[in-house]
Amino acid sequence: MSDDYYKVLGVTKTSSEAEIKKAYKKLAIKWHPDKNLSNKERAEEEFKKITEAYAVLSDKEKKQQYDRFGKAGLNNSGSRQNDPFNMFNSMFGGRSPFGNFNVNFTTNNSRVRRKGKSVYCHHSYTLEDLYKKKKISLSFSREKLCVKCKGLGVTDSKYVDKCSNCNGSGMVSRTVQLGPGIISQTRSPCGVCQQTGEILNSKYLCSHCNGKKVVKKIESITVDCPNKLKHGDKATIKGLGNEVKDGISGDLSIQFMENKHNVFQRVGDNLVIIKTITLLESLTGYRFNFKHLDDRVIGVIENNIIEPNQVNVIKGEGINGASIYIIYKVVYPKKLPKEAKAILKKILPTSENVDFKKEYIIGTRKVSKGECPSGVLNLI
Ligand SMILES: [Zn+2]
Ligand SMILES: [Zn+2]
Numbered sequence: 001m002s003d004d005y006y007k008v009l010g011v012t013k014t015s016s017e018a019e020i021k022k023a024y025k026k027l028a029i030k031w032h033p034d035k036n037l038s039n040k041e042r043a044e045e046e047f048k049k050i051t052e053a054y055a056v057l058s059d060k061e062k063k064q065q066y067d068r069f070g071k072a073g074l075n076n077s078g079s080r081q082n083d084p085f086n087m088f089n090s091m092f093g094g095r096s097p098f099g100n101f102n103v104n105f106t107t108n109n110s111r112v113r114r115k116g117k118s119v120y121c122h123h124s125y126t127l128e129d130l131y132k133k134k135k136i137s138l139s140f141s142r143e144k145l146c147v148k149c150k151g152l153g154v155t156d157s158k159y160v161d162k163c164s165n166c167n168g169s170g171m172v173s174r175t176v177q178l179g180p181g182i183i184s185q186t187r188s189p190c191g192v193c194q195q196t197g198e199i200l201n202s203k204y205l206c207s208h209c210n211g212k213k214v215v216k217k218i219e220s221i222t223v224d225c226p227n228k229l230k231h232g233d234k235a236t237i238k239g240l241g242n243e244v245k246d247g248i249s250g251d252l253s254i255q256f257m258e259n260k261h262n263v264f265q266r267v268g269d270n271l272v273i274i275k276t277i278t279l280l281e282s283l284t285g286y287r288f289n290f291k292h293l294d295d296r297v298i299g300v301i302e303n304n305i306i307e308p309n310q311v312n313v314i315k316g317e318g319i320n321g322a323s324i325y326i327i328y329k330v331v332y333p334k335k336l337p338k339e340a341k342a343i344l345k346k347i348l349p350t351s352e353n354v355d356f357k358k359e360y361i362i363g364t365r366k367v368s369k370g371e372c373p374s375g376v377l378n379l380i
Pocket of ligand 1: 171197
């Protein structure tokens with residue numbers, strides 16, 4: 001958490017107990033979160049740090065261990081489990097060191113930190129983007145703490161009052177007696193302060209954010225393209241959602257959408273081209289070009305006979321080194337003239353003569369795919 005306990009408190013190994021105590025007191029008052037409403041997050045961090053350091057250096061045994069072995073010598077037994085507010089409290093005997101300043105240790109300690117709302121955005125990408133591993137540039141709108149008032153909403157922190165309805169906790173408890181001895185307690189967000197625990201003096205609202213504490217901003221970020229990105233994928237980037245004062249920023253949620261491609265279909269990292277060719281092309285050879293995802297024009301030459309639904313492969317040319325598959329669809333002529341049949345019979349190999357029996361002659365009819373039972377279609 002912290003680096004060197006001595007440095008944290010601004011003391012040395014030879015400093016006396018009293019000096020260490022004095023140094024801690026001074027820093028603890030300086031960094032108490034209740035005294036640092038405008039930068040509470042940092043103050044909490046600092047406060048924990050100095051308390052952790054003090055817990056070790058004020059304890060003779062722990063200090064000895066720490067001097068000899070560093071943090072490793074503390075055997076995790078330590079300081080971190082100490083409640084920094086208890087330590088602070090016991091030192092000041094429960095009395096507020098801030099004079100009139102309102103210190104409420106219990107609410108401070110138990111208060112649930114608010115989290116900003118998530119922000120959503122869409123990102124469309126092309127197969128070209130994916131193939132070239134192009135960086136993803138995103139723009140989205142989110143609420144950021146107003147820079148003018150640093151998220152106070154008013155011109156000065158003295159115009160911020162604790163909400164009396166919820167006592168500054170942002171939540172209100174309600175106890176309902178359901179029957180003799182049966183009590184139900186519910187906690188719900190405070191409607192007076194909208195869960196902020198604060199009431200702003202409307203006379204001194206910040207002119208930049210108009211008391212909203214936040215301002216809408218368009219943000220742009222660039223991220224690396226995930227290797228296996230696919231349509232419908234979602235990603236979350238923590239902390240890029242709406243900011244809230246004294247709370248944790250929300251998340252940015254991105255949904256990815258893949259644009260349809262006019263040449264390729266995608267199956268995982270493989271690319272598929274469906275080509276429709278004529279019967280003549282399937283028998284005598286076929287060639288075609290296509291523009292690859294990196295703009296290279298690739299020529300394909302097929303000299304061998306191509307059967308209907310034949311699949312050919314080009315290895316290594318898919319995404320991430322996968323393959324391109326070409327599925328050939330062969331279109332047959334609807335009719336053949338007699339002369340053509342005669343020529344074909346001469347040149348094409350014939351099947352062996354079948355013993356044709358004329359006992360029954362039954363004609364067939366072409367059926368559409370829709371007429372076919374699916375079990376029959378599966379056999380095709
Ligand atoms: Zn309230
Ligand atoms: Zn403002």
